[in-house]
Structure formats: structure tokens, C-alpha cells
Amino acid sequence: MSRLQRLLIGLFCAAVALWLVAPTLVIVPISFAEKKSLAFPPDGFSLQWYANLVQSPDWSGSVLNSLKIAAIVAVVSTVIGTLAAIGIERMKARGGGIIRAILITPMIVPGVVMAIGIYAVYLDHQLVGTLLGYVLAHSMLAIPFVVIAVGASLSVFDARLETAAASLGASRPATFFTITLPLIAPGVLSGLLFAFVTSFDEVIVALFINSPTLKTLPVQIFASMTRDSDPTVAAVGTLIFALTSLAIAAGLWFGTRRRRS
Amino acid sequence: MADKERGAAVDIRAVTKTYGSFTALERVSLRIEAGQFMTFLGPSGSGKTTTLNVIAGFTGLTEGEILIGGRSVGNLPAHKRNVGVVFQHYALFPHMTVEANVAYPLKLRRVPPAERRRRVARTLDMVRLTDFVHRYPAELSGGQQQRVALARAMVFDPPLLLMDEPLGALDKKLREWLQLEIKRIHRELGTTFVYVTHDQEEALALSDRIAVFNRGRIEQVGSGRDLYENPKTLFVGRFIGESTVLAGPHEVRGGETVLRIGDERVSHPCQPSGAGRQTLLVRPEKITLRRRGAGPAPGGNRLSGRVSEAIYLGSGVKYEVTLADGTRGVARMALTDAPFALGDPVEIGWMKQDARLLPDDGSSQASQSGEEP
Amino acid sequence: MRDLPSIRRNPVLLTLPAVLLLLVALGYPLAQVVARSFTDPEAGLGNYVWFFSRPVNLTVFRRTFEVSGWVTLICLVLAYPYAWLMTAVGPRVRLLMVLCVLVPFWVSGVVRTLAWVILLQDSGVINRMVMALGFEKLRLIRTQTGVIIGMTQVLLPFMIMPLYAVMRGIDLRLLQAARSLGARPFLAFLQIYLPLSLPGVLAGAVIVFILGLGFYITPALLGGPRATMLSTLAQQQVLQQLNWGKGGAMGVILLVSTLVLLAVAARLTRRRYRIAGGSK
Numbered sequence: 002m003s004r005l006q007r008l009l010i011g012l013f014c015a016a017v018a019l020w021l022v023a024p025t026l027v028i029v030p031i032s033f034a035e036k037k038s039l040a041f042p043p044d045g046f047s048l049q050w051y052a053n054l055v056q057s058p059d060w061s062g063s064v065l066n067s068l069k070i071a072a073i074v075a076v077v078s079t080v081i082g083t084l085a086a087i088g089i090e091r092m093k094a095r096g097g098g099i100i101r102a103i104l105i106t107p108m109i110v111p112g113v114v115m116a117i118g119i120y121a122v123y124l125d126h127q128l129v130g131t132l133l134g135y136v137l138a139h140s141m142l143a144i145p146f147v148v149i150a151v152g153a154s155l156s157v158f159d160a161r162l163e164t165a166a167a168s169l170g171a172s173r174p175a176t177f178f179t180i181t182l183p184l185i186a187p188g189v190l191s192g193l194l195f196a197f198v199t200s201f202d203e204v205i206v207a208l209f210i211n212s213p214t215l216k217t218l219p220v221q222i223f224a225s226m227t228r229d230s231d232p233t234v235a236a237v238g239t240l241i242f243a244l245t246s247l248a249i250a251a252g253l254w255f256g257t258r259r260r261r262s
Numbered sequence: 263m264a265d266k267e268r269g270a271a272v273d274i275r276a277v278t279k280t281y282g283s284f285t286a287l288e289r290v291s292l293r294i295e296a297g298q299f300m301t302f303l304g305p306s307g308s309g310k311t312t313t314l315n316v317i318a319g320f321t322g323l324t325e326g327e328i329l330i331g332g333r334s335v336g337n338l339p340a341h342k343r344n345v346g347v348v349f350q351h352y353a354l355f356p357h358m359t360v361e362a363n364v365a366y367p368l369k370l371r372r373v374p375p376a377e378r379r380r381r382v383a384r385t386l387d388m389v390r391l392t393d394f395v396h397r398y399p400a401e402l403s404g405g406q407q408q409r410v411a412l413a414r415a416m417v418f419d420p421p422l423l424l425m426d427e428p429l430g431a432l433d434k435k436l437r438e439w440l441q442l443e444i445k446r447i448h449r450e451l452g453t454t455f456v457y458v459t460h461d462q463e464e465a466l467a468l469s470d471r472i473a474v475f476n477r478g479r480i481e482q483v484g485s486g487r488d489l490y491e492n493p494k495t496l497f498v499g500r501f502i503g504e505s506t507v508l509a510g511p512h513e514v515r516g517g518e519t520v521l522r523i524g525d526e527r528v529s530h531p532c533q534p535s536g537a538g539r540q541t542l543l544v545r546p547e548k549i550t551l552r553r554r555g556a557g558p559a560p561g562g563n564r565l566s567g568r569v570s571e572a573i574y575l576g577s578g579v580k581y582e583v584t585l586a587d588g589t590r591g592v593a594r595m596a597l598t599d600a601p602f603a604l605g606d607p608v609e610i611g612w613m614k615q616d617a618r619l620l621p622d623d624g625s626s627q628a629s630q631s632g633e634e635p
Numbered sequence: 636m637r638d639l640p641s642i643r644r645n646p647v648l649l650t651l652p653a654v655l656l657l658l659v660a661l662g663y664p665l666a667q668v669v670a671r672s673f674t675d676p677e678a679g680l681g682n683y684v685w686f687f688s689r690p691v692n693l694t695v696f697r698r699t700f701e702v703s704g705w706v707t708l709i710c711l712v713l714a715y716p717y718a719w720l721m722t723a724v725g726p727r728v729r730l731l732m733v734l735c736v737l738v739p740f741w742v743s744g745v746v747r748t749l750a751w752v753i754l755l756q757d758s759g760v761i762n763r764m765v766m767a768l769g770f771e772k773l774r775l776i777r778t779q780t781g782v783i784i785g786m787t788q789v790l791l792p793f794m795i796m797p798l799y800a801v802m803r804g805i806d807l808r809l810l811q812a813a814r815s816l817g818a819r820p821f822l823a824f825l826q827i828y829l830p831l832s833l834p835g836v837l838a839g840a841v842i843v844f845i846l847g848l849g850f851y852i853t854p855a856l857l858g859g860p861r862a863t864m865l866s867t868l869a870q871q872q873v874l875q876q877l878n879w880g881k882g883g884a885m886g887v888i889l890l891v892s893t894l895v896l897l898a899v900a901a902r903l904t905r906r907r908y909r910i911a912g913g914s915k
Contacts, residue, residue: 111849
């Protein structure tokens with residue numbers, strides 16, 4: 002591989018990387034625009050759109066709704082998904098494989114098909130626009146992520162440790178909480194995180210089952226984008242981006258600290 | 263400190279364990295006295311680990327009964343049996359320090375913290391690992407990890423300690439040192455120890471009594487000396503120590519059994535116990551090598567052959583002799599005896615009463631072809 | 636002896652809550668979609684006949700596959716060198732490259748599409764640069780091209796990750812061996828590296844294509860009425876016209892297409908490993 006070839010590939014990949022990242026960065030300056038337009042680059046500097054986020058009941062309400070739903074979904078799907086992943090690990094190879102395939106299906110089914118079906122069912126059972134409705138649908142969507150993440154941790158977990166714990170006097174629940182869970186915690190936590198993000202970002206099903214009283218953030222963003230050019234959208238996007246970046250940076254920093262000690 | 267009442271006796275009564283059509287254990291019965299060091303010895307698949315698992319409660323038994331300390335454990339789950347287990351691959355909890363690992367069973371039994379610390383310190387002292395309390399398993403060597411595993415299994419004073427080939431993953435010198443440590447700890451504790459191994463040297467070094475397993479059954483139980491000097495089956499005779507096994511058609515003449523080996527004859531001053539093919543088993547130290555043509559010693563047997571290997575052992579010389587009919591014989595001679603060279607025509611000889619007459623169980627053919635069992 | 640089935644004997648019981656949730660929240664709704672496609676407004680294949688007989692629908696159907704195909708192809712071209720470079724650089728640079736790949740995930744999908752709307756609009760950045768270079772203004776927003784550009788950026792990570800995973804496992808000494816046997820570097824790449832990376836290519840392509848088929852947000856926002864895709868059409872039928880039958884039929888068609896693709900991919904993977912002698 003000659004130096005020129007390497008340089009070209011390097012440039013190419015840099016361009017790809019830029020292309021991956023740049024659009025996201027575009028929204029940051031727009032969130033500080035002075036006028037109510039999405040023109041880029043924006044003129045002026047104003048924090049009014051951030052203020053609008055907090056003050057407008059539409060926006061603040063949808064953010065709170067999304068947070069609330071995502072939190073509940075994260076807990077519910079992590080508990081159910083972790084149990085399922087453990088069950089799959091303990092089952093015989095074929096049975097476990099079948100159950101695993103079943104639990105992964107939400108990832109394969111096109112979103113709009115699920116949304117139509119869920120909408121139909123929810124209409125029949127008065128679940129449209131209800132907290133339970135959102136939690137059910139989003140938990141279903143999140144389960145594959147939990148099963149895969151916890152499954153990965155379980156595959157490197159030495160089951161003989163559970164036998165050892167039993168020989169030392171630990172009942173099955175005690176073994177689970179003192180030995181298994183601490184050792185699969187990375188998988189459980191990343192499953193929890195994925196579940197939260199999946200619910201928080203979920204847009205297709207939400208578009209179908211939302212109601213004026215219970216609207217999630219993605220729906221609000223979508224509506225705003227189709228209706229007018231409101232930079233508040235950019236403000237929301239920037240905030241999410243900033244918070245997630247902070248969380249990941251914190252995670253990485255803690256990770257390297259742990260390894261050093 | 264040695265309290266002989268601290269151990270529990272174990273009664274294994276006609277235990278059978280089947281997996282579908284495969285029988286892992288067939289009517290295994292054994293009595294282990296309180297405070298004894300019993301070894302389960304046998305090749306892989308012989309059922310010794312299965313028996314251990316059944317005692318520990320990791321596997322259920324299909325038929326039979328197990329009593330620990332006089333009480334039937336029946337289908338009691340493993341975590342209620344109060345039996346210490348040391349595993350071959352240590353099974354130390356990687357997310358806990360040495361101290362936390364050893365304290366774990368005490369915590370489960372709700373021992374108060376001060377008492378916990380005291381007992382953990384005392385047990386770690388017994389395995390000579392006091393300085394390692396705050397280390398994590400990943401930071402320890404194999405031998406250290408195994409000692410932590412031992413401490414963890416001992417700290418809650420179980421009346422029975424089971425060890426499943428605990429030294430299998432370690433190198434020879436370390437293994438020998440740990441064997442001595444385990445013996446010492448057994449003497450200090452007085453608990454009943456059951457040790458599983460496939461290494462007959464290890465079994466001989468460690469135990470009070472050895473149970474030899476083969477294909478799901480116990481072939482013989484006894485002290486190392488019993489098994490070596492008076493094996494009851496050919497399998498036991500060949501599994502323990504080295505031996506020369508002679509097989510051939512026999513006839514009974516005047517209270518003696520005469521075996522025809524090739525063109526020669528040897529006799530044994532006993533009658534066979536069964537009807538089938540018989541074999542004679544002779545230990546290497548009972549066999550002497552002489553130049554061919556010297557003639558048999560009075561009261562002895564002799565067979566002719568050629569020296570096929572001469573191995574210097576430091577403490578003596580081991581000769582392998584190929585006999586006329588292809589059987590491999592093994593003799594051990596002192597350094598002061600006249601040496602033999604490869605290919606020398608020799609005679610092996612032994613006193614008649616030094617051999618053992620054992621029914622052939624089919625494994626005698628292996629020694630004809632020179633294969634190891 | 637307890638009569639209740641124990642979890643120890645039947646670990647499948649642990650999976651029950653999850654499976655039940657899926658049955659209720661996915662199985663039942665999907666059954667409804669399928670059922671209604673065959674029964675609304677009247678029993679039979681009416682909706683499917685309607686779909687396949689109207690040219691507008693067929694255009695949308697074709698366009699959906701076309702767009703997904705283009706997206707998959709472009710993603711492959713962009714991702715292959717990127718994934719390869721990821722295997723060749725040191726850990727710090729690799730981390731940076733990984734972060735760049737994952738950054739799009741941190742922002743919600745809708746916001747990402749918003750960014751593209753801003754960039755692609757007539758007075759947006761891209762057009763400004765194009766005009767500065769002296770070319771004519773490009774019509775990007777509300778076109779198929781705009782949709783492809785937007786979807787490619789969103790789906791690119793899904794192509795990079797499987798490719799990287801497979802490439803990581805390729806033993807570079809095989810290339811050295813080939814060169815020592817006399818193969819020119821480019822030939823070695825074509826004959827050794829490329830075939831070994833194909834499982835990753837297949838996995839990535841399948842994932843991207845399937846996701847692309849079902850994509851809703853990006854086509855809806857970037858495409859507009861002239862570049863409608865199947866998912867948008869289905870949504871319109873149900874939400875705007877309450878036409879469960881027609882919308883359901885389109886959903887079923889989408890679902891069946893996805894399943895067929897998965898089956899083909901599965902068959903291809905199996906055959907490949909049989910030919911290769913299955914070393915991994």
C-alpha cells in the first residue's frame with residue numbers, strides 16, 4: 002500500500018466522517034438564530050428558542066412526556082428482557098434460538114407496519130394516547146436491544162460461578178443478585194440505555210398513537226417541521242446532542258479511570 | 263485443634279444415575295468414615311465426578327440414597343447441604359476480593375461482621391495467604407487461586423469437603439507442594455475429605471483410602487497399599503502403579519494354576535476364583551532380570567525375552583523386556599546389579615507367591631500389543 | 636414434591652413475560668394488519684388487486700426498492716474503505732472514527748433529518764456552495780435524490796459496523812502469504828481479502844436494504860409528494876383516509892418483501908460457508 006494510496010483513503014474517510022457528523026452540527030448554530038427561520042447560516046444570536054422550549058407548553062410538555070415514558074419503558078423492558086436473556090441462555094440451543102429469534106422480530110418488522118397494527122388494536126381497546134399504550138409499544142420495540150446486550154454479557158459469564166455459589170449456601174435468588182447480576186451489569190446497563198434511547202427517539206408508532214393530551218417529543222418535532230420553520234426544533238436537537246455527548250464522555254472517562262485503578 | 267468429630271460420615275447406598283439410555287453410575291455403594299481422606303480414583307468417564315456431583319447436590323440421583331452425617335440428603339438442593347466444594351477451575355468470583363470471596367458463605371449464613379473477619383483471617387492463615395486479602399482473583403497465580411478456593415470452601419466449617427481434581431490445572435512442582443498442604447490441612451481440620459483425581463500417584467500420596475472407579479462402578483476400595491499389593495481386579499492392578507500382565511490358557515494341577523505363556527509355563531500357588539481366562543500380575547520390584555540360561559531360582563518362575571528399553575531413573579534402572587509371545591514386562595533393578603543392554607537376551611523371574619492371579623477383564627490384550635490403557 | 640413447574644427445570648418460563656409482551660404488542664397487531672388487508676372493506680384479495688393494478692402504486696413500489704437499492708450501494712462504497720481503515724489505524728484514531736460513526740445515533744432521527752432539510756433546501760448550504768462554484772442551483776429538497784442522500788447518512792453506520800466486525804477477524808497474514816506466492820497487492824486484495832469480507836458485506840447490505848424499505852421519516856420529510864415511498868403511502872391510507880384495507884395491504888407487502896429478502900440472505904450465507912469449507 003503506497004503512501005499516496007494511504008493518503009487518498011485517509012482523505013476519503015475523513016470526508017465520510019465529516020459527512021457523518023457535519024449535518025448534526027448544522028443544527029447547533031441554527032438554534033441560536035434571531036429570526037424564525039431555518040436558514041443557514043443564521044443571523045444574530047438569541048436564546049429565545051431555548052426559552053421557548055421551557056415556556057411553551059407544547060414543547061416542555063412533550064419533553065416531559067418523552068422522559069417519563071422512556072424512563073418507565075427502560076425499567077420495564079430491562080427487567081423483562083434480562084429475565085428472557087437468562088432464560089434463553091439456560092435453555093437448550095434450539096429452543097433458545099427460537100425464542101431469541103422471536104424476541105428480535107421488532108427489529109425486522111418495518112416500523113410503519115407495526116404502527117398500523119398497533120393503531121388498529123389501540124383504537125379497539127381505547128389505548129390511543131394513553132401512557133399504558135406508549136409503554137407497551139415502546140417496551141416491545143426495546144426488548145430486542147436488551148436481549149442482545151444482556152445476551153452478550155451472559156455469553157462470557159461463567160455459569161460454574163453459580164454452581165460454586167450454590168455449594169457455598171446461596172439460594173437461586175441470592176446467587177442471582179450477588180453473583181450473576183453484578184457480573185452481567187455491563188450488558189444490563191447498556192440494554193437499559195438502548196431501551197431508554199429507543200423509546201425517547203421513537204417516532205413512527207408515536208405518530209399513530211399520539212393524542213393532543215399525550216404527545217411525545219419526536220411527534221412534536223415532526224409536527225413543527227411540517228408546519229413551519231421553528232428553530233426551537235434545532236434547540237431541542239442541540240440539547241439532546243449536548244446531553245448525550247456529555248453522558249458518553251462521562252461514561253468513557255469513568256471507564257478509563259476504572260481500568261487504571 | 264484436631265477434632266475428629268468435626269467430620270461427618272458419608273453413606274452412599276446403591277446409587278444409580280442414568281442420563282436417558284446412558285448409565286453413569288450403577289449401584290454404587292460406599293461408606294466414608296468421619297474425618298477420613300477418601301479419594302475417588304479412575305479414568306475420565308468412570309463416574310467419579312458424577313458421584314461427587316450427586317453428593318454435592320449438583321445432579322439428582324436416579325435411584326439409591328445418600329446420607330451425610332447419618333441424615334439422608336434426598337433431593338435437598340445443593341445450597342442447603344452445607345458441603346464445601348473445591349472446583350478444578352477454582353470458580354472464584356472475579357468481582358470480589360479474596361476477602362469477599364472467602365467471607366461469602368459466612369455472609370450468606372448471617373455471621374456478624376466481626377466474627378466473619380476473624381474466621382476469614384484464620385482460614386486464610388491456614389492456607390498461608392494472609393497478605394492477599396485485598397487482591398482480586400485476576401491478580402493471583404493458579405496456585406494462589408486454588409488456595410483461596412480451598413479457604414472459601416472451608417471457612418464455614420462444613421462437615422464434608424469435596425474436591426474435584428483441584429490440582430489438575432497446575433504444574434508438577436506446584437501440584438506436589440499443594441498436595442502436602444492439603445494433607446496438612448486435613449490433619450488440622452479433621453473434616454471428612456473426598457478427593458477426585460485420575461492421577462494414581464496423587465491418590466496414593468494423599469489418601470487414607472481409595473475407591474477405584476471404572477465405567478460407573480467401584481471396583482475396589484482400600485488403602486493405597488491394599489490396592490497396590492492386593493488388587494482384586496485386573497483393572498485395579500493395571501491402573502495403580504506399573505505391572506507385568508501375563509495371559510494365556512491355564513489348567514489347574516494339584517492346587518496350583520499353570521499358565522502357558524508362549525512355549526513356556528509358569529505356575530501360581532492358588533486356584534482361580536472364576537471360570538474364565540486368568541492372568542498373572544507381577545509388580546516390577548518383584549521381578550529380577552538374569553542372563554538367559556541361568557535357570558530359575560527355587561520357588562520361582564521364569565520367562566525368556568529380550569531387553570527392549572533401559573531407563574535410568576536415578577534411584578535405579580527400569581527395564582522393559584519383550585517376552586517371547588510379545589508381552590511387555592517391566593522390571594526394576596538397583597544400580598548395583600549388573601547392567602543389561604538393549605537387545606540382550608534375558609530371563610525375567612519372580613517368586614511364585616509374589617504374583618497375583620486375576621480374572622481377565624479384556625484389558626490384558628492391550629499389554630500384548632504394547633499399548634497403554 | 637411441588638406440583639408447580641420449577642424455573643430450574645424449565646428456564647423457558649423466564650422468557651414468558653417478554654414473549655407475552657411481544658404477542659400482545661406485536662403479534663396481535665400484525666395479525667390485525669394482515670386480517671384487515673383481506674377483509675376490509677370486503678373479504679378477498681381486493682386490496683392487493685387494487686394495489687398492483689394502479690400504476691401510481693406500482694411506481695411507488697418500484698421507487699421504494701430503487702431508493703433502498705441505491706442507498707445500499709452508496710453505503711457500501713462509502714463504508715468499505717472506512718471500515719477497512721478502522722482496522723488499520725491505532726486505537727486512538729479508531730476510537731475517533733467509531734465516535735464519528737455513532738454520533739448520528741445520539742441525535743434523534745427526526746432531528747437528523749431536519750439537519751438535512753436545512754442543508755438541502757434551495758437556499759441551503761449545499762446550494763450556496765454549488766452556486767459559488769458557478770453551477771446551477773440544484774433541486775435537492777423534495778426529490779428522490781435528496782431522499783437518497785439523507786437516508787444514506789442515516790443508514791451508513793449500519794453498514795460500517797458489520798463490515799468492521801468481519802474485517803477485524805480477517806487474518807492479514809493471509810495477504811502476506813499471497814504476496815509471498817507472487818500475487819500483486821491489488822490481486823491479493825481482490826482474491827483474498829474481498830471474498831473474506833463478503834459476510835460483512837452481505838450482513839450490512841441486508842440490514843441497510845431492509846431498514847431502507849421500511850424507512851418513513853426521512854422520505855416523508857425530504858421527499859415530499861414527488862418522491863413518495865411505500866411506508867408514506869401506507870401511513871396516508873390509514874391515518875388520513877382510515878382505509879385499513881389498503882393501508883394494511885401495503886404493510887403486508889412491505890413485510891413480505893422484508894421476509895423474502897431475509898430468507899434469500901440466509902440462504903446465501905449458508906451456501907457461502909459450505910463452499911468455503913466453513914473455517915469460521
